[in-house]
Amino acid sequence: MRTLLTLTKSSIKMFYRNKQALFFTFFSPLLIMLIFGAIGLDKVQKIDVGLALSVPPTAGTAQFVEALKQVPSFTIHEGIESDLRDQIGNDKLSAVFLIPGDLIPDNPAPLESVLNPGLDTVPAAPAANTSETRTVTVLTNSGQAQQAGIAASIMGEVLDKTALKISGGASLFKLETQEINSNHLKYVDFLLPGLIALSLMQMSVFSTAFVFTNYKEKGILKRLIATPMRPATFVGANVITRLIVSFIQVFTFIIVGVLYLKAHVIGSYWLIALIAIVGSVMFLGLGFTISGFSKTTESVPALANLIVFPMLFLGGTFFPISSFPVWLQHIAKYLPLTYLSDSLRQVMTKAACFGDIRSDLLWMLAWSIILVGTANITFGFEEKRQ
Amino acid sequence: MVMENIIEVKQLTKKYKEVTAVDGISFSVSAGEIFGILGPNGAGKTTTLEMIEGLKGITSGQATLDGHDVSKHAHLVKSLIGVQLQSSSFFDLLSLKELLETFASLYNRKVDAMELLREVQLEEKAKTYVKELSGGQKQRFSIAAALVNDPKVLFLDEPTTGLDPQARRNLWELISTINKKGKTVVLTTHYMDEAEILCDRIAIMDNAHIVALDTTPNLLKLPGLETSLHFRVDKECSTEHLQKLEGVTRAEHEDHSYKLTTGNAEATLGSLFKHAKECGFKLIDLQLHQPTLEDVFLKLTGHALRE
Numbered sequence: 001m002r003t004l005l006t007l008t009k010s011s012i013k014m015f016y017r018n019k020q021a022l023f024f025t026f027f028s029p030l031l032i033m034l035i036f037g038a039i040g041l042d043k044v045q046k047i048d049v050g051l052a053l054s055v056p057p058t059a060g061t062a063q064f065v066e067a068l069k070q071v072p073s074f075t076i077h078e079g080i081e082s083d084l085r086d087q088i089g090n091d092k093l094s095a096v097f098l099i100p101g102d103l104i105p106d107n108p109a110p111l112e113s114v115l116n117p118g119l120d121t122v123p124a125a126p127a128a129n130t131s132e133t134r135t136v137t138v139l140t141n142s143g144q145a146q147q148a149g150i151a152a153s154i155m156g157e158v159l160d161k162t163a164l165k166i167s168g169g170a171s172l173f174k175l176e177t178q179e180i181n182s183n184h185l186k187y188v189d190f191l192l193p194g195l196i197a198l199s200l201m202q203m204s205v206f207s208t209a210f211v212f213t214n215y216k217e218k219g220i221l222k223r224l225i226a227t228p229m230r231p232a233t234f235v236g237a238n239v240i241t242r243l244i245v246s247f248i249q250v251f252t253f254i255i256v257g258v259l260y261l262k263a264h265v266i267g268s269y270w271l272i273a274l275i276a277i278v279g280s281v282m283f284l285g286l287g288f289t290i291s292g293f294s295k296t297t298e299s300v301p302a303l304a305n306l307i308v309f310p311m312l313f314l315g316g317t318f319f320p321i322s323s324f325p326v327w328l329q330h331i332a333k334y335l336p337l338t339y340l341s342d343s344l345r346q347v348m349t350k351a352a353c354f355g356d357i358r359s360d361l362l363w364m365l366a367w368s369i370i371l372v373g374t375a376n377i378t379f380g381f382e383e384k385r386q
Numbered sequence: 387m388v389m390e391n392i393i394e395v396k397q398l399t400k401k402y403k404e405v406t407a408v409d410g411i412s413f414s415v416s417a418g419e420i421f422g423i424l425g426p427n428g429a430g431k432t433t434t435l436e437m438i439e440g441l442k443g444i445t446s447g448q449a450t451l452d453g454h455d456v457s458k459h460a461h462l463v464k465s466l467i468g469v470q471l472q473s474s475s476f477f478d479l480l481s482l483k484e485l486l487e488t489f490a491s492l493y494n495r496k497v498d499a500m501e502l503l504r505e506v507q508l509e510e511k512a513k514t515y516v517k518e519l520s521g522g523q524k525q526r527f528s529i530a531a532a533l534v535n536d537p538k539v540l541f542l543d544e545p546t547t548g549l550d551p552q553a554r555r556n557l558w559e560l561i562s563t564i565n566k567k568g569k570t571v572v573l574t575t576h577y578m579d580e581a582e583i584l585c586d587r588i589a590i591m592d593n594a595h596i597v598a599l600d601t602t603p604n605l606l607k608l609p610g611l612e613t614s615l616h617f618r619v620d621k622e623c624s625t626e627h628l629q630k631l632e633g634v635t636r637a638e639h640e641d642h643s644y645k646l647t648t649g650n651a652e653a654t655l656g657s658l659f660k661h662a663k664e665c666g667f668k669l670i671d672l673q674l675h676q677p678t679l680e681d682v683f684l685k686l687t688g689h690a691l692r693e
Binding site for chain 1: 439440441461462464465469471473474475476477478479480484487488489491492493494535
C-alpha cells in the first residue's frame, strides 16, 4: 500500500512536470472551448420561429401573417401548434407564435406599412369593432432564450404598431409568453460535454501510450521488475494518477464552460464523476493497448491517431450523430467516445438519472473489458524477444 | 552462519526458438567476492545475469541465491539483490533524490537518499534529473539505485561500457569500496583490464558456454601461454645463440626483429643483456610481452575477445 502511495505521488509529480502533456490535457481543450466561445456559433442571423393559427384566418389576419413573414430577422415556419411545440422541444425553433385566426377581424390598415420602419406616419385606419382583446401567445425555447426573447419583442412591437394603426392606440392585443424546455440547449451546452469526453479520451490514450512506450523503450519497466514491485501496483499508481487528472479536467472545463461560455450544467456531479471514471478506464485500456503494440515512442502518434482521430469527428464531440448520413450513424453510435459524450451530455444538459444512461454505461463497460483485455494481452513489462 | 556460496548455478540453460543463449553453465559465487563474467558481446553474459536476477525465465537447470531457488522465489530473490541493468534508464521527470525514494518504496523501505547519494559522490546533484548527468555519473547513480534495499548481492551488467578512462577508474574504486563493505558483486564485462583489476574470480564466457573459471593469476598460468621478449638489434646475431639463453623455449627472427619465448622472463632478460654485451650488439625496442586475459581468451576460444 505504501508502495502504491509513493508510486502514485511520484507519478503525479511526473505528470505535472510534463509540460507537453499538461498542454494537451488542459490547455488545448480550453483553447478550443474559448475559440468556439469567441466565434459564438449561437449568434445566427435569422431566428427560426413557428407560426400557428388557431382558426382559419380572417383576411386581415392573413395579411398580418404575410407581413410578419417580411420581417428580416425571422424565418417563419407555419404549422399546427402541436407540431411546432415538438419542434421547440427538438430545438429546431427558437419561438412559436400562436395567433388567433380572428386576430384582426376586418378591413385592417395596410399592414406592410406598419412593419416597415419609417412609415409610422401613415394615417391610422378607423377603429374597427374591437370589443375584446386578442391574445397572441409566444412559446419561447428556454435553450435559445436570447433568440426567443428577440422574437417575442419584435412580435410585441409589431402588435403595438398594428394596434396603433387600427385603433389609434387602444390595447387591442395582448402578448403572452410561455417558456418551453427544449431537449437540446445552446451549442455550447452540446459542445461542453463532448469536449470533456474528447479531452478525457485524449489524456487517457496519449498520456499512457506515450509514457508507457517510453518506459518500455528505455528499459525503465525492466528496471522496475528487477525490484520486488508487482507490475499491477505500478499500473495502479498510474491509473490513479490519470483518474485524478481526469476529475480535474472535467471540473476545470465545467467551471470554464459555465463561467465563460454560460453553459448550463444541470445534472448530478456524482453521475458525471462516475461516467468520467468508466470512460477514463476504457480509454486507459486503449492507451495501454497502443503502447503494447508500439515498439518506439515515434510509432505512438501514428497508431493512436489512427484510432482516436476518426472518433474525434464521429464520437459526437462537435456534431450530433443524428446529423450524419444513416450508414455513418451505424458506425458512429458504437464508438467508445460516442457513449462517453452521449452519457455526459444526457447528464449535464438533461439531468439524466442513472437509469437513463444505463445503456451508455454498459456499453462503456463492455468496451472497457475489451480494451483492458487487449491491453493485458499486448502490454507486458517483460520484453519479448523476437 | 555465513553461507559460503551465495549463488549456485547448475546446468543453467536458456533457449530461444532458434538459438541457445546460455548452454548448461555451472558456477558458484562465494559471499563477499567480486565475481566477473568476461566475454564478447553475445556470449550470453547478460542472459545469465538476468536469469539469476529473476528477470528472464530459465529453460532448464537451476540457480539459487542465498539458498532460494530463483525460478520458484523470484519475488524474494529480487528483494535480496540490487541490479544495475546494461542500459537502465530512470524516470525523466524525477530528481535523483526522488528517484531513490521511489525505488526504496518499491522494496517497501525508506532510505536516506542523501546518504546514498553521498556514497556515490552525487550529493550535490540530488535535485537534478538523470538526463543532466554525465555517463559516469549516470552509472554511479544507477549503482546507488541498486543499493536502496541494502542488497546481499549487487549485479552490475557492463558497468563501465562507454565510459572514459577517468570515469571507469572512478567507478572501479566505487565498486571495490562497496565490495569491501561486505557486498558480493557479480559483474559482466568485455574489458580485460576491468576483470583483471576488479574481480577475485573470473568466468570466461564464449558462445553460451563458460570456457574457463578461476582467479586471474591461475587463468594466466594456463598451459601454452607464453611470455615473450621482442626486440630488434643493430647487428646480425644468431638465433642459435639466443636459443641457448636461460629460460628460452623458442627463438625466432624475421629481418632484424627477434622474438624469444620464455618460461622465465627474468632469467632470460638477464642473460640477454649479458649476451648482447659480449657480442657487442645493441638491443633496440625491447618489449616484454606477458600473457593477458586476452591471450587466455584467444587460447581458449581460438578467436580474439573483440573482433
